[in-house]
Amino acid sequence: MSVTPATDAETLLDDDRLTLSGLLFESAQGLAARFEHSLRDGTGLSSQWFEILLRLARSPGQRLRMADLAAQTRLTASGLTRAIDRLETQGLVMRAACPSDRRGMFAGLTASGLNRILIAVPAHLDDIGTNLVAPLTERERAQLERILRKVRDHVSPDSAAGSEPDC
Amino acid sequence: MSVTPATDAETLLDDDRLTLSGLLFESAQGLAARFEHSLRDGTGLSSQWFEILLRLARSPGQRLRMADLAAQTRLTASGLTRAIDRLETQGLVMRAACPSDRRGMFAGLTASGLNRILIAVPAHLDDIGTNLVAPLTERERAQLERILRKVRDHVSPDSAAGSEPDC
């Protein structure tokens, strides 16, 4: 019989590392839940749609290769195929063939899609301000950005896929 | 016709707030993806199952009311019902009636479930160390924890539901 199994388990489950990663996930999920509601109510966009439209809007020519967009959004290829299907039926996105690689497809913003995201962003910026920036001091905000950039670069180095036009 | 629509859109889409929240989400998602793979390979647990078992293990009596567990995991009541169904068929969790409120149910760890999570945690702690703690200095780690705690408390104040035994 081990001597103090309960105490061992407790110290194990209260480890600082667990706390830190828990805080990161709870912060991100809590924020995501708030954004989801605001976006849905204010613009009729899900956060998934918002992210796709935003990433397209920031890309040269307002378009990206399917594979690059999939990498940026952390969707699988099949998941993205269907997401773009839905956005296309709403008229917010349009597929276009890639002239230099006939396997490839672009997903590009339509005028309607660009309009939609440009309308949605200001309210979302306010939302970020209220829920994430406001509770922090300016110094804390700067620290958080610097630290998170380090973490992001470490765990997710390919998040800029498609930045350089390749077609 | 507006004067410089393209420039306006660019400054709008490059706003610092968008960058900051993007960094937070990309960090959390990148980390989650790494944990998902390690957990699955090392212990056969999904991160969903890991989180549920962990939260139960940390609770008094290794059990929680369904509603409290749902709040902690950010699942809806129906989502949690089915998650617990699956864990129960695996023998890791057991439901128990609440004597003081006949509507209520407890979800509690079985011996097998407790064993499983105690085996899984050490490897997961290493994983957090490698992917989140290691790239930061000790000072940065402390700053991050302090700042995230502020954010978490602001956006997700009910994340400790069920801490006080109420039954």
Add this chain to the structure above:
DNA sequence: GGACAAAGGTTGTGTACGCAAGGAACCATA
């Protein structure tokens, strides 16, 4: 005590996702 509102869980239904398989195009090598 009886009516009504609210809370705790479970079940029906639709949707979105990942995985595996498939077809088309590209590229290397011979």
Add this chain to the structure above:
DNA sequence: TATGGTTCCTTGCGTACACAACCTTTGTCC
């Protein structure tokens, strides 16, 4: 120019989730 391997995207299938509807129990107000 054939051929085998790889990449890009799409489709079939199973799974997990949210939402709404539901039933039971509790608490409240008269």
